[in-house]
Amino acid sequence: MRPTPLARARALAALFPCVVFPCVVFPCVVALCCLAFLLTAPAGAQPVHPGAPGSVPDLPAGAGRIHGRVVHPEGPSRVAGIQIALYALSQTGPGLRGATADAEGAFRFDGISSDPQVVYLLGASYRDVPFGQRLVFGEGESELEVLVEVSDPTSDPAGVSVRESTLRLDWLGASLAVEETHDLVIAGSAVVFVPDEERVGDDALFRVGLPAGASEVDFNTGSFGEGFEQRGDDVLYWGPLYKGDQQIRFRYVVPLAEGRSVLNPRLARGTQRVTVFVPSEAPAVEGKGMSAGEEVELDGRRYSSLQRDLAARPLAGDGRLELVVALPESRNDPSALGITRADMWLELDDASLEVSADLQLEVEGPHRLAGTPEAPLLHLELPPGAEFSGLSPEAQRLGAAIGKQGGLDLLGPIAPGEAHIAFGYRLPVEHAAAVTELDLSFSAPVDQLNVLIADTGIVVENDRLHRRRPFRQGTRIYLHREAFQVEPGEVIELSMVPIARGEGSRRVSIVATLALATGCLWFIFAPLGVGRARREGESESVPSTLSEREVVYDHIRDLDDDHETGKIDNDAYERMRGELRARAIELLREEREARESAGVEPAEGDRSAEAAADRFCPACGAALTEGWRFCAECGGELPQPTGQSPATQSAG
Numbered sequence: 001m002r003p004t005p006l007a008r009a010r011a012l013a014a015l016f017p018c019v020v021f022p023c024v025v026f027p028c029v030v031a032l033c034c035l036a037f038l039l040t041a042p043a044g045a046q047p048v049h050p051g052a053p054g055s056v057p058d059l060p061a062g063a064g065r066i067h068g069r070v071v072h073p074e075g076p077s078r079v080a081g082i083q084i085a086l087y088a089l090s091q092t093g094p095g096l097r098g099a100t101a102d103a104e105g106a107f108r109f110d111g112i113s114s115d116p117q118v119v120y121l122l123g124a125s126y127r128d129v130p131f132g133q134r135l136v137f138g139e140g141e142s143e144l145e146v147l148v149e150v151s152d153p154t155s156d157p158a159g160v161s162v163r164e165s166t167l168r169l170d171w172l173g174a175s176l177a178v179e180e181t182h183d184l185v186i187a188g189s190a191v192v193f194v195p196d197e198e199r200v201g202d203d204a205l206f207r208v209g210l211p212a213g214a215s216e217v218d219f220n221t222g223s224f225g226e227g228f229e230q231r232g233d234d235v236l237y238w239g240p241l242y243k244g245d246q247q248i249r250f251r252y253v254v255p256l257a258e259g260r261s262v263l264n265p266r267l268a269r270g271t272q273r274v275t276v277f278v279p280s281e282a283p284a285v286e287g288k289g290m291s292a293g294e295e296v297e298l299d300g301r302r303y304s305s306l307q308r309d310l311a312a313r314p315l316a317g318d319g320r321l322e323l324v325v326a327l328p329e330s331r332n333d334p335s336a337l338g339i340t341r342a343d344m345w346l347e348l349d350d351a352s353l354e355v356s357a358d359l360q361l362e363v364e365g366p367h368r369l370a371g372t373p374e375a376p377l378l379h380l381e382l383p384p385g386a387e388f389s390g391l392s393p394e395a396q397r398l399g400a401a402i403g404k405q406g407g408l409d410l411l412g413p414i415a416p417g418e419a420h421i422a423f424g425y426r427l428p429v430e431h432a433a434a435v436t437e438l439d440l441s442f443s444a445p446v447d448q449l450n451v452l453i454a455d456t457g458i459v460v461e462n463d464r465l466h467r468r469r470p471f472r473q474g475t476r477i478y479l480h481r482e483a484f485q486v487e488p489g490e491v492i493e494l495s496m497v498p499i500a501r502g503e504g505s506r507r508v509s510i511v512a513t514l515a516l517a518t519g520c521l522w523f524i525f526a527p528l529g530v531g532r533a534r535r536e537g538e539s540e541s542v543p544s545t546l547s548e549r550e551v552v553y554d555h556i557r558d559l560d561d562d563h564e565t566g567k568i569d570n571d572a573y574e575r576m577r578g579e580l581r582a583r584a585i586e587l588l589r590e591e592r593e594a595r596e597s598a599g600v601e602p603a604e605g606d607r608s609a610e611a612a613a614d615r616f617c618p619a620c621g622a623a624l625t626e627g628w629r630f631c632a633e634c635g636g637e638l639p640q641p642t643g644q645s646p647a648t649q650s651a652g
Contacts, residue, residue, distance in 0.1 A: 157205045217235070337414070350429070449492070
């Protein structure tokens with residue numbers, strides 16, 4: 001299935017590390033996130049109702065309140081009727097509510113959670129420019145008052161300067177993925193913004209040039225993608241830019257040939273400094289007129305750096321850098337890449353199926369492998385509707401990217417030997433009672449496939465995978481299915497069927513349990529009635545505790561099995577087993593005391609039952625093996641069955 005441009009952009013953004021913006025620019029980002037839901041409606045439209053089909057849920061409920069005013073230097077008449085959006089980020093998911101400023105610019109949001117763990121993003125839009133703030137309740141606070149200041153923007157770029165430009169390089173197969181970040185300084189108090197109708201000339205607020213051969217240009221990197229424009233090899237930014245410091249960034253891909261290639265991006269006029277980050281383990285990059293800087297760690301990966309002070313040594317000509325990249329010998333041979341082990345962790349709830357994949361890779365031969373977007377080294381097909389939720393840093397380093405036809409492609413470069421990648425995605429489900437199906441397929445052979453499903457009350461159906469013992473991981477119990485020698489392109493069809501939890505099924509379970517218990521009681525007590533008929537007078541002097549002890553022993557065995565398979569935790573197991581052992585010991589003592597006081601010897605038929613009952617120590621309740629004379633748990637001497645010979649006793 002071929003993804004839409006928007007879906008592809010969202011997926012690409014999910015694969016890269018999160019972008020951290022300075023505090024000054026954060027309100028701008030906040031506002032855009034909020035207003036995307038509310039402020040695209042035509043003028044005069046009602047605010048979005050959170051309960052509308054397909055909308056974001058309402059804000060988390062509580063006793064909190066956020067109120068405030070939107071103010072403009074020229075008075076409240078300029079802001080009356082402005083749409084306000086309040087977006088919540090919490091552990092239970094997002095929430096959204098809209099409001100409209102009154103004639104004085106006032107607004108309020110009542111009945112919302114005041115939990116300090118909930119982050120609120122408040123946004124308003126004035127003349128197509130978003131304004132916003134980040135809000136959090138303090139401990140014990142239930143009311144927040146906020147002032148949202150808006151102003152008329154200016155389109156004059158004179159107050160915009162570039163303090164530093166940074167280029168971060170990452171290998172993507174036989175290509176380079178380049179991320180440009182530009183630190184801007186905005187003088188003055190007004191927001192700088194060029195509206196759409198004025199973007200006809202070249203007077204952009206910011207302008208740089210792409211290197212030769214650049215493609216896959218992506219502006220959806222956390223900055224305002226709507227403010228960017230690509231014209232040929234030029235990238236322009238039209239705003240908004242706010243007072244103080246602000247970062248803007250974008251990404252692109254440049255193909256490289258084996259041997260030496262030149263990367264020549266053009267920087268913005270007036271840039272004061274440039275820094276280039278190169279992965280430490282990657283091939284060397286030389287920068288004309290640049291000196292080596294410090295090694296740094298970015299997103300868990302080490303980078304060396306090249307630097308140049310452009311204020312002291314400006315670039316000649318049209319302001320282009322000259323970076324020489326040496327690409328070592330590599331080959332595009334997917335047959336040399338195999339998957340030695342694939343672990344697929346699944347967790348199904350009422351809303352989605354969460355899938356976390358962990359793949360162990362191995363490259364055969366002496367050469368590095370490097371693929372292309374058209375011919376990747378490894379392709380992992382994803383189910384329709386799946387959304388990426390994360391990608392490990394090592395997978396990014398090995399060139400994992402969204403494929404042109406959807407799914408995840410691995411482009412490399414990958415060195416000979418072992419490698420490892422991990423990624424996750426989310427698949428929405430229709431409703432809690434629906435059957436969820438998942439097809440797993442790999443373009444490379446898989447030596448061992450492990451499917452590990454969180455036991456949330458489901459039945460797993462598949463003919464290809466064989467069952468393994470469940471196990472505990474943290475606080476969860478996982479069902480384990482396994483397969484060996486999965487062929488390239490082979491489809492593993494997996495069905496997860498929720499166990500019915502309705503009232504009707506609960507009643508059926510209760511009735512079935514009672515019926516089974518009645519049958520078990522009859523099976524246990526019927527032979528005892530026959531025994532009492534054979535031994536007149538014995539039933540009054542010796543209590544019928546043997547049958548109850550047998551039931552207790554059965555419970556202990558079942559409890560041991562449940563603990564071994566991870567269905568019950570250690571604390572509950574120890575507590576329940578201790579109670580059962582204490583009851584078994586009590587019953588055993590009662591029975592023997594009753595027989596001794598009555599002077600009744602066990603009948604021959606009961607001797608075997610007593611011997612079977614003596615599988616547990618009367619002192620500590622530990623399990624015993626037939627013929628033992630001493631308990632292996634507490635060391636206490638054990639009573640021997642009547643009639644046992646001294647030779648047998650000494651053998652214990």
